Amino acid sequence: MRQLEMEICENVTSKKASMEGLRKFLGALPFLGPFLFLIILFYLVPVTLTFVMSLTSMDYVLEWKFVGLENYLRFFQDSGVKTVVLNTVKYVFFTLIINVGFGFLLAIATSYFIRNENIRLLFQTIWMLPRMTPPVVYALLWLWFLDPTEAGMLNSFLGKLFGIPAQNWILNNPMKVVIIANGLIGASLGMVVFSAAIKSIPVDYFRAANVDGASDWQIIRYVIIPFLKWPIMFMTIWQTLSLITSYEYILLITDGGPLNKSEVWSLFSYHKAFSNYEFGYGAAISMVLVLIAVLIAILMLKVFGYDAIMRRGNVDGMRGEAGDESNKNHVAV
Amino acid sequence: MKKFLSIGLIIALTLSLLLSGCSKGNQPSNAEGKVETVVIEVESYGSPADSTRSTNLQEAAQELNRILEEKGDNRRVEVKVNHVSSGYEEYNKKFMLAHKSGKGADVRTISHADIAMMAEGGYILQLDDFINNSEWGKYVRDIYQNLWDAAKWNGKIYGVPQDTEARVLFFRKDILKKLGWSDEEIASLPEKIKNSEFTLEDMTKVAKEAVEKGVAKAGIYHRPNNGADFITFIHAFGGKLYDENTGKLIFDRKALKDTLDYFYRIAQKDKVLPSGMTSMEWRQIHKDWVEGNVLFWYGGTWHWGEYQQVEYHSELGKLTEDYMFENMGYALIPAPTSGGKPVTLSQPYMYVINSNTKHPDLAFALIAIASQPKYNVKHAVNSGHLVISPAAAQEQAYKENKFLNDVQYMLEYTTVQPNHPEFGKFSNAFFKAIQSVEMGENTPEQAVKWLEEQVRNDIKNIIFIN
Numbered sequence A: 001m002r003q004l005e006m007e008i009c010e011n012v013t014s015k016k017a018s019m020e021g022l023r024k025f026l027g028a029l030p031f032l033g034p035f036l037f038l039i040i041l042f043y044l045v046p047v048t049l050t051f052v053m054s055l056t057s058m059d060y061v062l063e064w065k066f067v068g069l070e071n072y073l074r075f076f077q078d079s080g081v082k083t084v085v086l087n088t089v090k091y092v093f094f095t096l097i098i099n100v101g102f103g104f105l106l107a108i109a110t111s112y113f114i115r116n117e118n119i120r121l122l123f124q125t126i127w128m129l130p131r132m133t134p135p136v137v138y139a140l141l142w143l144w145f146l147d148p149t150e151a152g153m154l155n156s157f158l159g160k161l162f163g164i165p166a167q168n169w170i171l172n173n174p175m176k177v178v179i180i181a182n183g184l185i186g187a188s189l190g191m192v193v194f195s196a197a198i199k200s201i202p203v204d205y206f207r208a209a210n211v212d213g214a215s216d217w218q219i220i221r222y223v224i225i226p227f228l229k230w231p232i233m234f235m236t237i238w239q240t241l242s243l244i245t246s247y248e249y250i251l252l253i254t255d256g257g258p259l260n261k262s263e264v265w266s267l268f269s270y271h272k273a274f275s276n277y278e279f280g281y282g283a284a285i286s287m288v289l290v291l292i293a294v295l296i297a298i299l300m301l302k303v304f305g306y307d308a309i310m311r312r313g314n315v316d317g318m319r320g321e322a323g324d325e326s327n328k329n330h331v332a333v
Numbered sequence B: 001m002k003k004f005l006s007i008g009l010i011i012a013l014t015l016s017l018l019l020s021g022c023s024k025g026n027q028p029s030n031a032e033g034k035v036e037t038v039v040i041e042v043e044s045y046g047s048p049a050d051s052t053r054s055t056n057l058q059e060a061a062q063e064l065n066r067i068l069e070e071k072g073d074n075r076r077v078e079v080k081v082n083h084v085s086s087g088y089e090e091y092n093k094k095f096m097l098a099h100k101s102g103k104g105a106d107v108r109t110i111s112h113a114d115i116a117m118m119a120e121g122g123y124i125l126q127l128d129d130f131i132n133n134s135e136w137g138k139y140v141r142d143i144y145q146n147l148w149d150a151a152k153w154n155g156k157i158y159g160v161p162q163d164t165e166a167r168v169l170f171f172r173k174d175i176l177k178k179l180g181w182s183d184e185e186i187a188s189l190p191e192k193i194k195n196s197e198f199t200l201e202d203m204t205k206v207a208k209e210a211v212e213k214g215v216a217k218a219g220i221y222h223r224p225n226n227g228a229d230f231i232t233f234i235h236a237f238g239g240k241l242y243d244e245n246t247g248k249l250i251f252d253r254k255a256l257k258d259t260l261d262y263f264y265r266i267a268q269k270d271k272v273l274p275s276g277m278t279s280m281e282w283r284q285i286h287k288d289w290v291e292g293n294v295l296f297w298y299g300g301t302w303h304w305g306e307y308q309q310v311e312y313h314s315e316l317g318k319l320t321e322d323y324m325f326e327n328m329g330y331a332l333i334p335a336p337t338s339g340g341k342p343v344t345l346s347q348p349y350m351y352v353i354n355s356n357t358k359h360p361d362l363a364f365a366l367i368a369i370a371s372q373p374k375y376n377v378k379h380a381v382n383s384g385h386l387v388i389s390p391a392a393a394q395e396q397a398y399k400e401n402k403f404l405n406d407v408q409y410m411l412e413y414t415t416v417q418p419n420h421p422e423f424g425k426f427s428n429a430f431f432k433a434i435q436s437v438e439m440g441e442n443t444p445e446q447a448v449k450w451l452e453e454q455v456r457n458d459i460k461n462i463i464f465i466n
Helices: A002-054 A070-077 A081-113 A117-132 A135-145 A153-162 A174-199 A203-211 A216-227 A229-244 A248-253 A265-275 A279-304 A306-310 A314-332 B002-026 B048-071 B088-100 B112-120 B128-133 B145-150 B173-178 B183-187 B189-194 B200-212 B229-236 B253-269 B282-290 B302-309 B321-327 B360-370 B373-383 B402-413 B423-439 B444-458
Strands: B036-045 B075-084 B107-111 B160-163 B167-172 B218-221 B248-252 B294-300 B328-331 B349-353 B462-465
Touching: A002 A279, A070 A279, A081 A117, A081 A174, A081 A216, A081 A229, A081 A265, A117 A174, A135 A153, A135 A174, A135 A248, A174 A216, A174 A229, A174 A248, A203 A216, A216 A229, A229 A279, A248 A265, A265 A279, A265 B088, A279 A306, B036 B048, B036 B088, B036 B360, B048 B075, B048 B107, B048 B302, B048 B360, B048 B373, B075 B360, B088 B107, B107 B112, B107 B360, B112 B349, B112 B423, B128 B360, B145 B160, B160 B360, B160 B373, B167 B173, B173 B183, B173 B200, B173 B321, B183 B189, B189 B328, B189 B402, B200 B218, B200 B253, B200 B294, B218 B282, B229 B253, B229 B423, B248 B253, B248 B423, B253 B423, B253 B444, B282 B294, B282 B302, B294 B302, B302 B321, B302 B373, B321 B328, B328 B402, B349 B360, B360 B373, B423 B444, B444 B462
Parallel strands: B036 B075, B036 B107, B218 B294, B248 B462
Antiparallel strands: B107 B349, B160 B349, B167 B294, B167 B328
């Protein structure tokens, strides 16, 4: 009898809990709904369509002829894939360093060293210009700047100042050019995020550090960096995922050339689909990339600790952490 | 209640009368003898000088409308044109996607090399019936047979030839003079090339001399991106690209190796061609050529018209034809060695009809009328292209054009790219192979190996020969 009562009691409790969950979900729906709809429309639907297309031999006829996993098997036998994978790793790694590293330096320069608000804004706006420029214009500026003839801006500058003969910058250094061009765009985003984070550090910490006689380097190392731990992690994850799938600047500046030297994964997929009209194969290449991007996202969130980033009251925790770091610093100073 | 009902009835009657009046005003009925305007959308591709590819159809519409009126046909054609001058791949892609949603221009001009892809994809109409059985067929039957061959896929005609041209070797007379050539020697160069007395080897030697003596910044220029020009060299080196019997593409290892050898030699060994040629801007190339910085330029007959219509020269702007005759010469692409045969390549442009069009008869009528000599000659003379029929070649305006008359003989030496839907994949990869040898990234042997790998990956049915 008692057992029955307990079971009924448990049932009622679980029903109550599920009702509570449903009520919470319905309460959140008006807030989540629009985003959920957009995610389904612009992510889930295209991914599903890409997956279905990857199982077809769709070509210039644009017909859905199903061929099973043929495109995937072809991908793993394609002799061009090795170069493309290596290029992608190089491109993502080095561009990420510029995006996060240079973005961090810009944030420090404009938010810590420049105290005048107007000058700070001016510098930040200048660095934001590439991001505000349409990609085609930005790419054309690079092409003109690095034009291989004497008329090219860089060649003419180096020629007049140092007598250096005209160089073919893009053809000789395609990967370096696309990394720098992409890096400078990404750095501006990093600069904005990190600047905001630096500005949100309570000024007491800086004052305390100054009173203790900390140098600028020590303030950066023991006050700013610990506070910027989460923004740096966020930018690293965000930029990694965005770089893996980006290709528009590479397409416009080198088009993956010369000889596949700057061909990255997403551009490889684009070329197969839109230059060779192999839409099915191009979709399969994209699908493998989507899987890898998802795996990297999960891995990075695990490594960086997604739960810790999302934990409520994290700012206070951070302050404590930073405080601990500065305390250590006090001893050192 | 009755009052409301009667007001409602009056409103409904008034509205229905108004709407029926609107309907009559907007859509005249043929039965009543009212004119129906049919809009035909035309899009063409080419340099700005080639805009007559579409504007000729606008003029032809007036002639067509007169004929329709005489026949008592109530339809009148209005042509809307869109001439595109950059991004040929994009131009085709946009159409293919538009076609799938039931849209796209009614009439287009495309390279003959895309006939196979467009025909197999069902994007364009087969035209044999129109040509053989319609009243408009008489306007096009005079067109050269070799141009009709270029318009075929699987033995059926899918396009009406719009123009043709020849890839030529332009040379600067002023630079040759500086090298000590006499006027007679310069004037006889095209003939020597025609007789294989001046070969690619000789050409490289002269180019090298010009660069070493400092009379030219570069010895040779070619186009910076993928295009039919490079296929000309495979033909020059005796290569075959297509097997008519099996309908398959051919990978001719020896001819490809010889072609890549040539580009490697001129860029890396003799250094008469910039190793970064494939990254140069079109405008810079034209500027260097018209300003006399380059001795040889692998161009096309259409460039003759382009230089008179586009300001490339920083001082002279558009060139006059007199200036061009004085400073520029033109010849076939020389044979690789003495005993070989000089060549050129033509890439006839075709008028094709969108299979979605609602007015295929009018679209064909328009094309057929625009194929008459008066329209075709106007386009040829303005744009430096060659005409499509013997009747057009006999037109006074064409005969008076010295340049076009001079290059007409080249059609006897011409070759074309294969009409195969997968040829684009081969030419894309071949261009990259050329780029790699010019940059010195690959030797010709490595480039052929790389090319073979690419082709094996991308093209299913291709024959490999040594």
